[in-house]
Amino acid sequence: MTPRIHVLTGAGAGIGRALAAMLLSRGDTVVTVARSAARADEVRADLADAGPGELVVEVADLGDVAQVERLGAEIAQAHPRIDSLVHCAGVVELGRVADLDTASWLSQLNVNLTAPALLCRDLMTNLRLAHATVVMVNSGAGRVANPDWAGYAASKHGLRALADALRAEEAGTGVRVTSVYPSRTATDMQAKVHLQEGRPYRAADWMQPSSVAASVLHVLDLPVDATIPDLTIRTST
Numbered sequence: 001m002t003p004r005i006h007v008l009t010g011a012g013a014g015i016g017r018a019l020a021a022m023l024l025s026r027g028d029t030v031v032t033v034a035r036s037a038a039r040a041d042e043v044r045a046d047l048a049d050a051g052p053g054e055l056v057v058e059v060a061d062l063g064d065v066a067q068v069e070r071l072g073a074e075i076a077q078a079h080p081r082i083d084s085l086v087h088c089a090g091v092v093e094l095g096r097v098a099d100l101d102t103a104s105w106l107s108q109l110n111v112n113l114t115a116p117a118l119l120c121r122d123l124m125t126n127l128r129l130a131h132a133t134v135v136m137v138n139s140g141a142g143r144v145a146n147p148d149w150a151g152y153a154a155s156k157h158g159l160r161a162l163a164d165a166l167r168a169e170e171a172g173t174g175v176r177v178t179s180v181y182p183s184r185t186a187t188d189m190q191a192k193v194h195l196q197e198g199r200p201y202r203a204a205d206w207m208q209p210s211s212v213a214a215s216v217l218h219v220l221d222l223p224v225d226a227t228i229p230d231l232t233i234r235t236s237t
């Protein structure tokens with residue numbers, strides 16, 4: 001397969017890191033983003049041996065819309081043709097509606113929903129040129145909103161709406177849009193959720209990030225005549 005260019009947020013950890021390693025190992029280019037220059041250096045060092053592919057790490061905080069707009073413009077200019085855009089970066093803050101602070105609402109809505117929307121908008125010309133695949137890494141919380149999960153679930157319900165509208169808008173342009181719904185996955189985010197839930201965390205109890213990444217890779221590698229609009233992946237036990 002010809003090496004391809006993927007814009008992948010959240011390649012520094014968890015599911016995104018696993019996917020970046022898979023793409024780099026087969027020689028593809030991965031353009032990702034880290035929230036600071038120091039974090040960018042760590043991500044470069046961490047993925048240095050992943051394979052022959054090129055890793056480009058831009059610096060932007062996805063919680064800051066002005067930085068996201070700058071990022072989108074820079075990537076659009078540097079990479080005229082983009083084969084996939086994978087929105088994997090995400091944040092979670094549990095809390096009841098009566099208690100959840102403003103910063104937690106804004107960070108979840110900005111990182112999980114607004115940043116994907118702005119990057120889709122600003123990269124759409126580049127995506128259309130390559131008949132690209134857009135993947136939104138969603139969550140079970142994008143379908144069901146449980147107590148304590150309002151902020152995260154609202155952002156992920158919004159992400160589902162973004163994917164559904166975009167899919168319909170881009171029908172006929174060659175751009176395919178997939179929402180991926182993983183259940184609990186053994187990452188830093190899941191460890192944090194357990195802490196906030198006051199439960200002990202054991203990574204071995206949950207699906208591994210590489211399992212979710214392999215599913216996303218399958219979506220990215222579909223022939224142009226096929227698409228998977230929604231993909232649910234769950235722990236088998």
Ligand SMILES: NC(=O)c1ccc[n+]([C@@H]2O[C@H](COP(=O)([O-])OP(=O)(O)OC[C@H]3O[C@@H](n4cnc5c(N)ncnc54)[C@H](OP(=O)(O)O)[C@@H]3O)[C@@H](O)[C@H]2O)c1
Pocket residue numbers: 009010011012013014015016033034035039060061062063064087088089090091111137138139140181182183184185186187188189190209
């Ligand atoms: N883990 C689960 O159980 C689970 C289940 C369902 C869905 N998901 C979804 O799967 C996706 C990946 O989650 P994960 O579990 O792999 O999470 P993770 O291990 O916490 O990794 C999240 C990644 O997003 C990046 N990120 C977060 N906020 C950012 C910001 N403001 N600017 C730039 N980068 C930022 C993080 O950067 P740093 O490395 O610098 O922190 C990290 O690389 C998320 O969308 C999540 O909602 C996760």
